[in-house]
Amino acid sequence: MMEAIFSVRAVELLCSRLCHDLIGPVGAINNGVELIEEGDGGEAMGEALDLVADSARTAARRLALFRLALGTGAGGGVLPIPGTREALEGWFAGGRIQFVWRPALVVPPPGLLKLALLSALIAEEALPRGGTLTLMGDDAGLELVAAGTGCGLREEALRVLHGGVPEAELTPRGILMHASLVMARFYKLAFTPARDFMEGKLTISLGQEH
Numbered sequence: 001m002m003e004a005i006f007s008v009r010a011v012e013l014l015c016s017r018l019c020h021d022l023i024g025p026v027g028a029i030n031n032g033v034e035l036i037e038e039g040d041g042g043e044a045m046g047e048a049l050d051l052v053a054d055s056a057r058t059a060a061r062r063l064a065l066f067r068l069a070l071g072t073g074a075g076g077g078v079l080p081i082p083g084t085r086e087a088l089e090g091w092f093a094g095g096r097i098q099f100v101w102r103p104a105l106v107v108p109p110p111g112l113l114k115l116a117l118l119s120a121l122i123a124e125e126a127l128p129r130g131g132t133l134t135l136m137g138d139d140a141g142l143e144l145v146a147a148g149t150g151c152g153l154r155e156e157a158l159r160v161l162h163g164g165v166p167e168a169e170l171t172p173r174g175i176l177m178h179a180s181l182v183m184a185r186f187y188k189l190a191f192t193p194a195r196d197f198m199e200g201k202l203t204i205s206l207g208q209e210h
Helices: 008-038 043-070 081-092 112-125 155-161 175-186
Strands: 097-101 131-138 141-147 189-196 201-208
Touching: 008 043, 008 175, 043 081, 043 112, 081 097, 081 112, 112 131, 112 141, 112 175, 112 189, 112 201, 155 175, 175 189
Parallel strands: 097 131
Antiparallel strands: 131 141, 141 201, 189 201
16 A cells, blocks of 8 residues: 655655756746847847746746645645636646636645646646646535547556556656655545546546545
8 A cells, every 4th residue: 555655766756857847947047048148139138038037937837836736834735725726827828738727615625736736737748739627626526627639648657546656666757646646645635537538538536535
């Protein structure tokens, strides 16, 4: 049975994932600064400033989501609803996946929104060609529904889900699934991804264990 604790290996992979998602916008900021330093004003300067501004916003949005999903605070796993919505909408803004927020939340149980954030990242990987991702439900439980061409969990994520990958053999392709399983166990939540082959959808159900 999986323990509700992250191993050193899992922490290393989560850090690698965070760095992977940040290196693009941070690198673009650096490139923009270099263009500004080397430029002589004019149109090129404006383009460089736009690059820096856009990349800084992207980096900030990604950090915001990771901080909520993987960070800790005084709330004991209870995240602010508006902040969670803002983090999700910011993450998918301007991308190939259209995110729709539809839950009716009042006081979600500890860990539910943290698990929803990680699940959204898993769903993103399941939509390689883009599509729609809808979050719905209430305090009793949430559903993330991903729909799009080629929608489906990665092979390694499926293996992790079904217990076929020892922690020592985890790779970046399976770490989000592993982290979600550990978090669900820690907060005593149900975490159930299921694909509808007829509809071409992936549904991740989250809620309190019964």
